[in-house]
Amino acid sequence: MRICRFSVKNFRNLANVELELCPGTVIVGENRAGKSNLLHALRLILDGRMSFADRQLTAEDFWDGLSTGEPDWDPMAEGHVIEASIDLVDFLHDAGLTAALGGALVAEDPPRARLTYRFGPIDTGTADGKPRYRGAVYGGTTDQKISSEMLASLHLVFMHALRDVEADIRNWRKSPLRGLLVAAAAAAAEGGDLTEVKAAMKEANDKLNGLDVIKQLGTNIGGRLEEMVGSAQAVETKLAAAPDEPARLIRAMRLFVDGEANRPLGSASLGTLNVIYLALQELGLDARMINEPDIAHVVMAIEEPEAHLHPHLQRLVFRRLLAARDSAYTALVTTQSPHIASVTDPRCLVVLHNAEGTTTASQARDADLTQAEWDDIARYLDATRAEIVFARKVLLVEGYAEEVLMPRLAQSMGIDLDKEGISVCAVHGTHFSSYVRFCDALGLPWAVVTDGDVDSKGNSAGAARATELLSLLKLGGTPAEHGIFVGDTTLEYDLITSRPKENIVPSFKALKELCAAPSAADVDSWGAAAPDLAEFKRILKNAGGKGRYAQRLAQLDIAPSSHVEGALRYLVER
């Protein structure tokens, strides 16, 4: 089974969001972008643990944009409706699921099911008074109600961002360990391997009770009880290290950490606990899917799971969780972690943006890219660069040197890139086209800064690149109008030639510091004028290359060249 579509209308800041889902979808977005609301909307449809009362919303849950602005505005007096809906396909092979979804089919073959949570007025046949509202899950395109009993075979596991993992594991009722132990106890009892354990346990208890001090303690407790309430009413008590009954013993088992040290879970780090929790949860679900065939599909809705997890663990755990293990799992994860985004299939990335209280969702999968281009993006989005999807705006540059210099150049213009939410991303080459389409799909404003790279005949490769990019994007006008800014030569040289007054001194200073004596002497020989490009490049190479130079230069006061300034201004204004 696959959940292929998810839409939410009029719910909190989600005015009208429609997504195509993957088996493992990762949703990113700034704080207050609507990530939690999106998961909550999914819970309204699927979470079997939500009661009737939990599904009844209030006037505050309606999208503010519906408001007329009147102070006593009431969305429920006007009959507004909150809806959250998913479409499911590919379930016919599973009779249990098909039966559960039978009341939710739309008239199509092969079948497609639609589950819609709707909080709206119910038709009582009278127009008197305020409409009566009801929140419930309906099936198909009709008003057929779907009971939570029916939906039980679609099992939603919701993991709250700030859950207390330790308490959850320790709390018998909530613990994912419980089901596993109960099953183990039952299986062990059936296997009949317990007689010896029982004898050994009894022997141990007897031996302990044979110790004089323990015997004395037992007598004392009994005596004191009798003294308090009389012999007729005193409870019979017995000291034991653990119950003799092996099945009870198994159920009473606890998880310890750190090997032989047998430390209680509480001593483990929060991160470790989270991993343990996920592992138990997974094991428990696997077992339930085998032992209780009434669970046919598991939907994991996980909210910001990165807390306390080391980046490596984030990547390991979620690479596994997000990979479609089989068609019986769907995962929906919200995150602020580039590490998790980096192990996601880039097609399954969804970015939420919030503007003036309304959220829009953009999906990477909408980008029209070839398989090779997607693979390239997937390789590119390692943890350091996955930041691109968390950005508000993206400045795409060629290499590491530009990446290092841009924040400094922006600063000299009075722009703080972090405050603007601008991420500088080096594509390590000049193949900007797949990245700009990826950004477009995610709704991220972008600008490109690229070198002119003029050849011996005076043709600018950069200008050609810009023209090609425009035609690929089917855009008219000049490159700069669409955020593509081409330098004259290379960035380092452009800095000197376009702003000699500000940049010659720091540039030459940086070169001299990095070069050995002979080259430093060459720099001195230039005086206060720019050398020719070839000479500059030679010295730059002697100084250890662009990257090293950029790092040094970035510590000095420098001013942007005109194309960099253009790009930054362009982005800030978007």
Next chain:
Amino acid sequence: MSNLSASIDELKNNGCQWKAFTTEGHCVVLAPPGSGKTKLLTTRMAYDLANKINRPQGAACITLTNAAADQLRRRMERLGTEDRPNFFIGTVHSFLLRRVVAPFAHAVGRPELASITIASEEESQKLLHEAIYEAYPSADTWNVATTINFNRTRMASAEDWAKSGEGLIEAARHYEAKLEERGLHDFSGLVEIAVQLVENHQIVRQVLNAQFPHLYVDEYQDLSPGLDRVVKALCFDYLTGSELFAVGDPDQALFGFTGTRPELLDELAARTDLTSVELTRNYRSRDEIIKRANMMRPGRVPMVGDKPGGSVAGIYCPGGLPDQYQRVVDVIGEAHSGGVALHEIAVLCPTRDLCLEVTDALRRAGIPVFYRDVKKEYRPNSLTRFIESAATWAATGRETSGYRLGDLLKQWRHLLGPSRTPQYDRKLVSVLVEWGDRADEAATTFLDELRQAGLGDVLGQVALAADAPEVRKMEAVIRTWSLRELTQRALRQDRVEVITTTSSKGLEFDVVLLVGADNGRMPSHMSNTPERRAEDRRKFYVSVTRARDDLRIFYSGFRLTRWRRWDDGVSPYVGEIELL
């Protein structure tokens, strides 16, 4: 979401329906054919449930057959009524069994009634015939069984029984003893127990009144007298009482021969402690047909149509039945070439024999025809319909087949009653999905697999005891069919339907051809009492009102039997509607 409001708005356009809809207190609605009674009933019930009845109180709606109950349930759902505690829609028998007898058995000190077993139809008939044989070892007993069944259904008084004679009373006693020995009850026995519980125990009435403050009864004229007593005890108790909303049409009562009393509805409507409403607007037929139908309803408010035109004609066929059949063939040819779809044409006959002959004649003339011979064929009921629709969903495009899996599953759960589990749903779906590419395999294999999947347990349900034998008949009928053939049966498209006047009730067609309108057939020469003849007259009336546009009545003025020719003239009803 606005189905209920829309439906209410439509009632507003019809003064009589609106009056019935807004009546406070008990209300009886006399609803002639095509007057929108089901819509009125369901809209009123949906409105009451949404506005007047607070949970956990509910309502009970009682109707005649499981198929009718299915239909009501579907319509209620379309009006947005959710399932809720104490909300019952079902047949008389399942109401009495599940809501009256079983729940109160312990409270009234008769725990043995908590799980009573209803004898299958075959079993009870077998016992009855044994009993009759013991009481009348050698006499002619051809009508004894019918009379015993009649008296038991009617809950006849000792006086009435006495009229039937000592032997018959003895046979009936034997029969009851046989049932008791085996720990069985038949439907009449069930009704009798229910009547006792309700009439003799105030606690039973009080609890039922609390659970079902509103009671809706459909097809009142055809309900057994026992139910009439239950309804009266529940609604007209001088202390408390449920509010009654009953609909029906005394002119369409066709089951008097089984012991029901059509006059019960008129008697009920005449009570002074309730509002009686006669619906008059007919939404089905054209004016000409309504004009003729009104001629058979002296004393009633005439029906008013909302579609002009229509045609009614008597066709004299001097050559007897063969002549009538030939004319039928001609008329069908004309109508079909005039653009009427074949499944919008029906031939109605007073008896099964005539149906068989007409069917044969049409076949010979090359006209596609469908006749469900209830002696050889199976009857459409909640079970056989379910099997047909399940087959159609499986073999012809699933959700695009016109049937919906959701509906099938709902019916399935209803059929399974208290024994339903998700396991059963899963089994049904497995069978249906798997048969997607097996349409050419034997239909009986499909039926076998349904049985494995849970239909076997369904057939054992007490509430379906009356419907279950049809499945056995069905199995015999479809023995040589592929699943595809079974689904074609369910589609009922592009063929003329032949039906008896009795089973035409509840149906409607553009063109109705009524065959055999001769004295001795309508009324039957066998109808030897005024009641029987009144029922034959109602069958004629029901037949007339099946037509939307065009009604033709065929007669010859004589009939032939194996021995002689009877020149008894044309059916008097033809004259009554002024076609002669």
